[in-house]
Every structure is written in C-alpha cells, then in structure tokens.
Amino acid sequence: MNNKHSDRLLHTCAWCAQEILEDEDIFGFGAKVSQAVDLSDKEGQFVSLNLALQDKTIFALIPSSSSAADIEGYDLIFITCSEGCAQSLKDALDLERDVFDEE
Numbered sequence: 197m198n199n200k201h202s203d204r205l206l207h208t209c210a211w212c213a214q215e216i217l218e219d220e221d222i223f224g225f226g227a228k229v230s231q232a233v234d235l236s237d238k239e240g241q242f243v244s245l246n247l248a249l250q251d252k253t254i255f256a257l258i259p260s261s262s263s264a265a266d267i268e269g270y271d272l273i274f275i276t277c278s279e280g281c282a283q284s285l286k287d288a289l290d291l292e293r294d295v296f297d298e299e
C-alpha cells in the first residue's frame with residue numbers, strides 16, 4: 197500500500213467511508229486482535245479487515261511502537277467520522293471478533 201493511499205485512509209471513515217475533512221473531528225478508537233495474529237511487520241500501515249457478516253471491508257491502522265501514549269496497548273486503530281460510526285463499528289467488530297483477513 198503506497199503512502200498516498202494511506203494518507204487518504206487517515207481521513208476516511210472506516211465505517212461509512214465518508215471523507216473526513218481537515219477541520220472536522222476524527223473519532224478514533226483502538227482494538228485488540230487475537231494473540232495468533234502477528235502485526236509487528238505492519239507497524240504504521242493500514243490493513244484491511246473483512247466483516248463477513250456485514251459484507252463490508254474496513255481499514256485499520258497498525259500503530260507504530262513510537263505512537264502517542266493514548267493508543268498504547270492497542271493493536272489496531274480505527275478512524276471514524278462520528279461517535280455513531282465508531283459505535284456501529286465496535287458493534288460489528290464484537291459480532292465478528294474472529295474474522296481477520298491479513299490482506
């Protein structure tokens with residue numbers, strides 16, 4: 197995934213795919229993945245996740261080890277445009293906890 201693409205994903209809601217304008221707030225939240233998934237070689241990159249039950253593909257950022265303190269301890273960071281989208285995404289992830297598509 198090239199830098200330009202990643203840049204765009206940083207300003208795209210992971211749930212509704214709407215562009216987040218620069219002067220708008222970003223609602224990000226962190227999540228953990230199962231121990232079986234090794235993401236250490238993907239730090240600072242986006243990965244796609246398939247939500248099979250929703251027929252939806254979303255993108256998540258793998259924070260690098262030098263990331264800000266408030267996202268420490270999380271394996272994935274999701275970027276959403278609103279609290280509503282953040283909540284919908286959390287609910288969907290709860291339903292599909294085991295579904296993780298590396299590519």
Ligand SMILES: [Zn+2]
Pocket residue numbers: 209210211212213214276277278281
């Ligand atoms: Zn949204």
